[in-house]
Amino acid sequence: MILLQLIVNGLLLGGIYALISIGLTLIFGVVRVINFAHGEFLMLSMYITYFSYTFLGLNPYLSLLVGIPLMFFAGMAIDQLIIRPLREAPAYMQVFATVGLSIVLLNLALFLFTGDYQSIHMAFAEKTFRLGSLYLSYAKLIIFFSAILVSVGLFLLLKYTNIGKQIRAIAQDRMAAKLMGINLNRIYMLTFGIGTALVGIAGGLILPVYYVFPSVGVYFVLTAFVVVVLGGMGNMVGALLGGFIIGITDSLSGYYIDPSLKEVVSFIIFLIVLLIRPSGLMGIVGSEEMGMK
Amino acid sequence: MVAGKLKGAGEPRIYVLVITLAFLFLLVLITKNAFYLNLYFMVFMFAGMSSAWNIIGGFGGQLSLGHSAFYGIGAYVCSLLFVKYGIPPLFGLIASIVVSIVLAVIIGYPCFRLKGPFFTLATIAVGEVMLLLAVYFRGLTAGSEGLSIPFKPSLFNLCFESKTPYALVAFSFMLFALALSTWIKRNRLGFQLVALRDEDQAAESLGVNTSKAKMAGLMVSGGLTALGGAIFAQYVLFLEPHSEFSINVSINLALTSMVGGLGTIVGPAIGSFLLIPLQEFLRIWIGSSFQGLYFVIYGALLILVVMFMPRGIIEFFSGPYQSFLTRLPVFGGRTEADGKIRRTPVSSGRFGRTETNRRSETPPIIEVENISKRFGGLSAITDLSFSVRAGEIFGIIGPNGAGKSTLFNVLSSVYRQDSGIVKFQGKNLSSINKSHLVCRLGIGRTFQLVKPFENITVLENVMVGAFCRHTKSSEASSLALDVLDFLGMLDKKDAFGHTLTLADKKRLELARALATGPEVLLLDEVMAGLTSTEIGEATELIKKIRDHGLTVLVVEHVMQAIMSLSDKVMVLAEGQKIMEGSPQEVIQDQRVIKAYLGKGYELT
Numbered sequence: 001m002i003l004l005q006l007i008v009n010g011l012l013l014g015g016i017y018a019l020i021s022i023g024l025t026l027i028f029g030v031v032r033v034i035n036f037a038h039g040e041f042l043m044l045s046m047y048i049t050y051f052s053y054t055f056l057g058l059n060p061y062l063s064l065l066v067g068i069p070l071m072f073f074a075g076m077a078i079d080q081l082i083i084r085p086l087r088e089a090p091a092y093m094q095v096f097a098t099v100g101l102s103i104v105l106l107n108l109a110l111f112l113f114t115g116d117y118q119s120i121h122m123a124f125a126e127k128t129f130r131l132g133s134l135y136l137s138y139a140k141l142i143i144f145f146s147a148i149l150v151s152v153g154l155f156l157l158l159k160y161t162n163i164g165k166q167i168r169a170i171a172q173d174r175m176a177a178k179l180m181g182i183n184l185n186r187i188y189m190l191t192f193g194i195g196t197a198l199v200g201i202a203g204g205l206i207l208p209v210y211y212v213f214p215s216v217g218v219y220f221v222l223t224a225f226v227v228v229v230l231g232g233m234g235n236m237v238g239a240l241l242g243g244f245i246i247g248i249t250d251s252l253s254g255y256y257i258d259p260s261l262k263e264v265v266s267f268i269i270f271l272i273v274l275l276i277r278p279s280g281l282m283g284i285v286g287s288e289e290m291g292m293k
Numbered sequence: 294m295v296a297g298k299l300k301g302a303g304e305p306r307i308y309v310l311v312i313t314l315a316f317l318f319l320l321v322l323i324t325k326n327a328f329y330l331n332l333y334f335m336v337f338m339f340a341g342m343s344s345a346w347n348i349i350g351g352f353g354g355q356l357s358l359g360h361s362a363f364y365g366i367g368a369y370v371c372s373l374l375f376v377k378y379g380i381p382p383l384f385g386l387i388a389s390i391v392v393s394i395v396l397a398v399i400i401g402y403p404c405f406r407l408k409g410p411f412f413t414l415a416t417i418a419v420g421e422v423m424l425l426l427a428v429y430f431r432g433l434t435a436g437s438e439g440l441s442i443p444f445k446p447s448l449f450n451l452c453f454e455s456k457t458p459y460a461l462v463a464f465s466f467m468l469f470a471l472a473l474s475t476w477i478k479r480n481r482l483g484f485q486l487v488a489l490r491d492e493d494q495a496a497e498s499l500g501v502n503t504s505k506a507k508m509a510g511l512m513v514s515g516g517l518t519a520l521g522g523a524i525f526a527q528y529v530l531f532l533e534p535h536s537e538f539s540i541n542v543s544i545n546l547a548l549t550s551m552v553g554g555l556g557t558i559v560g561p562a563i564g565s566f567l568l569i570p571l572q573e574f575l576r577i578w579i580g581s582s583f584q585g586l587y588f589v590i591y592g593a594l595l596i597l598v599v600m601f602m603p604r605g606i607i608e609f610f611s612g613p614y615q616s617f618l619t620r621l622p623v624f625g626g627r628t629e630a631d632g633k634i635r636r637t638p639v640s641s642g643r644f645g646r647t648e649t650n651r652r653s654e655t656p657p658i659i660e661v662e663n664i665s666k667r668f669g670g671l672s673a674i675t676d677l678s679f680s681v682r683a684g685e686i687f688g689i690i691g692p693n694g695a696g697k698s699t700l701f702n703v704l705s706s707v708y709r710q711d712s713g714i715v716k717f718q719g720k721n722l723s724s725i726n727k728s729h730l731v732c733r734l735g736i737g738r739t740f741q742l743v744k745p746f747e748n749i750t751v752l753e754n755v756m757v758g759a760f761c762r763h764t765k766s767s768e769a770s771s772l773a774l775d776v777l778d779f780l781g782m783l784d785k786k787d788a789f790g791h792t793l794t795l796a797d798k799k800r801l802e803l804a805r806a807l808a809t810g811p812e813v814l815l816l817d818e819v820m821a822g823l824t825s826t827e828i829g830e831a832t833e834l835i836k837k838i839r840d841h842g843l844t845v846l847v848v849e850h851v852m853q854a855i856m857s858l859s860d861k862v863m864v865l866a867e868g869q870k871i872m873e874g875s876p877q878e879v880i881q882d883q884r885v886i887k888a889y890l891g892k893g894y895e896l897t
Contacts (some may be wrong), residue, residue: 004844006612015503015796034410034413034414035541038550082314082596082600085600086600089599089603091409091410092354092356092410093539093599093603094410095356095358095410095413095529095602096547096548096551096595096599096608097596099358099544099595100592100593100594100595100596101592102591102592103544103588103589103591103592103593103595104588104593104596106585106588107586107587107588107589107591107592108585108589109585109588110585110588111585111586165295212405214585218474218540222417222418224653225417227346227416228420229411229414260428260429261425261427261429262421263425264422264425264426264429265423267418267419267422267425267595268422270415270418271403271418271419272403272417274403274406274415275402275403275406276409278407278411285345
């Protein structure tokens with residue numbers, strides 16, 4: 001029975017990971033940049049929710065209405081200011097630039113908000129209910145279903161809208177897409193914005209169950225990298241699946257091995273995946289080398 | 294690079310270097326101020342460790358953000374040996390280096406299967422794993438509580454009463470790191486690392502075992518970083534996993550290299566001389582009152598450098614510095630090497646031999662039996678067989694998509710055929726799946742889309758090929774000069790890869806391949822895009838190469854050239870052989886005309 005509860009906990013945790021990873025993998029798949037500052041966007045969106053709760057008294061779930069557009073524009077701005085000049089540059093320079101951005105954002109938060117752990121107390125978030133012998137947290141269930149909802153929404157967006165088609169076209173072949181008259185820069189900008197808005201959703205939803213502090217993003221982004229590589233870089237369904245797998249792994253290894261070693265287990269899975277199937281579970285074999293140099 | 298071979302102490306670049314180092318040395322000796330001595334220590338240590346990072350990160354272009362793993366392991370191994378077993382840190386350093394080299398192999402094996410940002414991600418994960426393990430095994434490392442090293446001043450303990458000896462130890466460490474990275478850069482490993490950074494496929498085709506070179510680079514880099522970490526720990530006398538294995542250590546090493554000049558010898562040191570004092574001053578001025586703000590400035594600086602000075606500060610300094618050097622007097626007269634190139638004849642090289650054993654009596658050197666290669670649903674080559682005799686020029690023609698380049702990629706083991714056998718000198722190549730091994734066996738190739746190593750000179754490009762059969766830098770360089778001379782490119786030896794015209798880039802491809810000392814040369818459209826004069830020159834060159842006893846396979850669209858060159862021509866269409874014969878027979882064959890011009894075309 002414990003095992004079942006652990007798996008359910010893992011799935012709920014995996015929902016959080018998936019939600020964070022989907023944006024990262026989308027940006028990677030289209031813009032071909034691994035955004036090392038992705039975790040700091042998560043941290044920022046958590047602070048947005050935190051402050052709109054403490055100052056404006058806004059319900060965290062309602063604060064998404066503020067957070068999502070803010071993160072969307074922040075993402076687009078970052079793309080235009082930092083990523084755009086480096087589009088044709090070697091990949092390592094983009095790595096450096098986003099690492100630099102991550103340092104700036106993290107320490108800016110440290111400077112502005114201090115390193116204290118902050119959290120909000122919502123009666124609702126702390127409630128759980130019983131399903132048979134299982135205990136489930138409302139807040140985590142909301143995250144779980146949001147992750148699925150966001151994936152489906154993104155899937156529909158990519159599949160059926162005009163912008164979605166352009167995004168997919170670019171992801172498959174930049175040059176051909178450009179020759180078909182797609183404005184590459186505009187789509188890159190929008191994709192970066194969407195990817196950042198997605199992590200904005202994650203930030204808003206997890207604040208009721210987590211603390212926020214300046215380096216919270218570092219913790220989550222490392223797991224998100226594992227998830228993204230596991231699922232296949234650039235693959236949305238893979239991110240969802242990878243999120244759940246890592247969530248369950250975390251939950252099981254935390255209980256059966258040692259709570260402080262659960263990340264080691266997921267990093268070892270990460271290294272094993274890299275070793276035997278670097279393209280990830282859902283990625284096309286060889287795609288990890290595509291456009292990468 | 295050229296001036297790098299000078300030995301004379303009277304040369305400006307030598308005595309300026311000596312004076313600079315002597316100045317730094319004196320700087321350490323004259324001050325008693327603890328703040329400055331601490332600063333010097335930090336600067337020298339980071340200069341040394343950034344140089345270490347730069348060996349794999351800069352020369353090899355493998356952007357590691359996991360070097361904290363080496364730094365931390367170096368610190369812990371040496372310190373634990375001292376604390377637990379009383380082994381003096383001076384000897385413990387050796388253990389630190391050995392353990393971190395082993396760690397490099399363990400890390401390198403999975404991580405080098407990845408390229409670009411994926412490699413970076415994997416190294417970050419490794420650093421984090423090390424951190425988590427160090428926290429977890431608190432019985433060994435004392436975990437998050439930290440490990441204190443007893444203060445027992447002695448040279449063997451690398452522990453001193455004053456800060457001056459520490460600064461001198463750091464200074465020696467920096468000198469050692471700089472000397473080691475200079476040596477690597479100028480020798481085979483350095484050339485191979487730079488080559489695989491710029492174009493890994495081309496490097497493989499020139500006999501560079503890229504996996505091995507990267508591994509060697511990481512081992513040296515990791516060992517040196519661990520040495521730094523171990524020395525640092527004896528200075529701080531306190532270890533804690535979150536500071537020893539902090540990703541900030543890794544970022545700092547990469548950052549100082551980047552700011553100074555990635556992949557250059559002195560760049561990382563220059564970066565440290567600028568950034569570490571900046572860091573210290575920022576920490577003092579604003580760090581205490583505004584937590585985090587100095588890191589904001591630091592991160593912003595990183596972004597700005599990447600965007601506006603991607604080649605680092607050194608780019609701005611190297612020009613004025615060179616002209617400053619030329620205005621300095623030379624003592625003791627110019628050495629003989631200056632301006633002239635010393636060339637020692639290469640005896641062991643296969644290139645340069647003169648016997649010509651060709652025509653039909655020679656045995657087949659390449660035999661292809663029923664090979665097929667499919668890409669998903671597309672059949673690029675279907676059941677193809679042919680053989681090439683030693684000393685022949687074997688032309689391969691066919692419309693676009695006929696499978697010509699695929700065939701070359703199979704012959705050079707870039708791809709592996711789905712079925713069939715390729716034999717070279719009677720040896721089955723099917724078991725060989727690495728193109729560098731094929732190159733070492735004696736099959737050289739060029740690429741249809743030229744892949745020069747862009748950031749090194751023509752001579753250095755060719756030397757990468759020459760290192761296939763030579764280990765000494767001097768031998769490789771004189772062979773490379775021979776080849777360049779042979780191809781009439783000697784005047785361009787100091788030009789950088791990216792500045793060449795297309796014709797020269799193609800000739801450079803040829804030169805590199807020749808320098809590997811091949812028996813068989815695969816030339817993939819070396820004439821496409823050339824003017825008719827250049828085509829004429831290229832034709833003569835290929836004949837000259839054949840007359841040196843090499844066998845040449847030529848894929849070409851330029852009919853005039855292939856017909857005048859080839860002893861035999863094979864025509865491919867849609868992955869199959871249409872016919873094979875002398876140039877005359879091929880031109881008159883109806884099937885060939887159909888394949889090229891379409892069915893309705895009648896020759897009148």
